[in-house]
Amino acid sequence: MLLALLSLSGCQSVFEQSYQANVSPSSSPQIVQEVQKDDPRAQMGAREHPRILASYGGEYHDAKTERLVAKIAGALTAVSENPQQSYRITILNSPNINAFALPGGYLYVTRGLLALANDASEVAAVLSHEMAHVTANHGIERQRREEAEVIASRVVAEVLSSDLAGKQALARGKMRLAAFSRQQELQADTIGVRTLGEAGYDPYAAARFLDSMAAYQHYNSSDPNADQSMDFLSSHPSTPQRVELARDHARAFGPEGSTGDKGRDYFLDGIDGLLYGDSPQEGYVRGHTFLHGGLGIRFDVPDGFQIDNKVEAVMATGPGDIAVRFDGVADTQSRSLTNYISSGWVTGLLPDTIRAIKVDGMDAATARASADRWDFDVTVVRLGDQIFRFLTAVPKGNDQLEPTADILRNTFRRITPQEAQSLKPLRVRVVTVSASDSLATLSARMMGTDRKLELFKVLNALPAGQAPAAGSRVKIIAE
Secondary structure, eight states: OHHHHTSOOOOEEEOOTTOOTTOOOOSSOOOHHHHTTTOHHHHHHHHHHHHHHHHTTSBOOOHHHHHHHHHHHHHHHHTSSOTTOOOEEEEESOOSOOEEEETTTEEEEEHHHHHHOOSHHHHHHHHHHHHHHHHTTHHHHHHHHHHHHHHHHHHHHHHSTTOHHHHHHHHHHHHHHHHHHHHHHHHHHHHHHHHHHHTTBOTTHHHHHHHHHHHHHHHHOSSTTSOOTTSGGGGSOOHHHHHHHHHHHHGGGOSTTSSSBOOHHHHHHHHTTOEESSOGGGOEEETTEEEETTTTEEEEOOTTOEEEEOSSOEEEEEGGGEEEEEEEEEOOSOOOHHHHHTSSOSTTEEEEEEEEEEETTEEEEEEEEEETTEEEEEEEEEETTEEEEEEEEEETTOTTHHHHHHHHHHHOEEOOHHHHHHOOOEEEEEEEOOTTOOHHHHHTTOOSOSOHHHHHHHHTTOOTTOOOOTTOEEEEEEO
């Protein structure tokens, strides 16, 4: 609800079915659009593809990483439920940990997921799971189920709109959809682990990577102990359940550690230099600071806040349910900023609070707003032909609205050309552990986080109390 209130009114790879494990991609792969040009499932995927790209920062272009993913996907395709199925796999230019499938063979994996994985078998586990959704026609089944549920919901709403039974029927319908989704996920897990083992990969990789995703979610959560049952994952099986079932399926191939190839070395070679975190086009987060070389600006958030640099805006969340949204719009009319604030884009604006101010010598204006259970501070700053906007929200009665907004205003400034030029993206760097290295020395080389040791252990899937052995290779985050 708060996110709604804060809203203001890869390189693609194409694969050939004849790939075998441990070979390079074909120089003349099948084109999924041609192979399936008359397939309505592929047409559905093609319609949604541009929207996926727009939502996830476009495609990530890196030939080395593309070859890595192609190698893994090719081995899986050859032993999949439908070896005739062609796939179009896109690496998304997003730091999020995600992978999903669309009908017709459209598969997506984010560079953030590739950075979290520790070997080829873990990526294979993700891809085989998504391939299973495609071969089992889950996308088509779910669409039909949702369409039927929409029709049923309309009937219920129209006939029983004021009746408690109507609301209960709608709730039961949503629960049926959630259960159906869980069934799909578990079926895809079963098929995926089988495909993983038959392709020669470590079948226990699925369970390992589910553990890594849970650890990363815990690391990345501002409140790791909060109840997350109402978020997106509520319609999917719990991670402990999925881990247990994945291990059960893997045992069909033998005891853990005795079967399958992890493919760690060629995987690490393939992701060495992978872009990590924010892309240069979206600016950089460095601790409590957001910087954007192209826009020439920077600002800080208070201690204890976590910054999330999304495609549409920069979001920051802090203690006590405080939230900040920052974005920019083109200044096409050059009107006064006090008039701009009152032009209708702020809901619940309190007109008598509007005032003109200066921020780092730039024209600015600020005002207060109120809606439902929230109080807001609105600050806008003009720089050239851009208007930058801060929206700070606190629950009513919280006394941190003014202190939070003050930090944003007082730290917002232009950066010099030299500062902009010095900004470099973070990347995954693969290093070999020396005899003199320790957890402390290795994690000290991490950049882009205040929690260096914790992130180092998560990215390298290190159990508590375990340090990497001399001569082994690990991932660090550096420029």
